[in-house]
Amino acid sequence: MANAVVTLKIMPTSPDSNLDAIKERALEEIRAFNGNKDTRVSIEPIAFGLNAINIIFVMDESLGNPDAVSEKVAKIDEVNSAEITDVRRAVG
Numbered sequence: 533m534a535n536a537v538v539t540l541k542i543m544p545t546s547p548d549s550n551l552d553a554i555k556e557r558a559l560e561e562i563r564a565f566n567g568n569k570d571t572r573v574s575i576e577p578i579a580f581g582l583n584a585i586n587i588i589f590v591m592d593e594s595l596g597n598p599d600a601v602s603e604k605v606a607k608i609d610e611v612n613s614a615e616i617t618d619v620r621r622a623v624g
Contacts, residue, residue, distance in 0.1 A: 539618035547581035549610040
């Protein structure tokens with residue numbers, strides 16, 4: 533099977549949330565799911581000091597639907613929501 537490139541957008545509960553702690557816990561969940569494949573993290577300013585965490589990761593398509601990861605990440609302390617915003621098949 534091919535690989536898929538997935539984008540997970542994480543919204544914290546407030547501008548005062550500890551983004552580093554959220555990011556590390558989310559990366560733990562992603563690595564447990566995708567077998568420690570490539571990941572890239574970026575911070576996206578939203579409004580009024582609130583920032584979202586975007587994590588782009590590679591997964592094997594045979595793992596199925598990445599929604600299981602977003603559900604686990606959404607349960608992390610100080611996370612308001614976590615959603616898969618993009619899934620693309622990697623070519624090459």
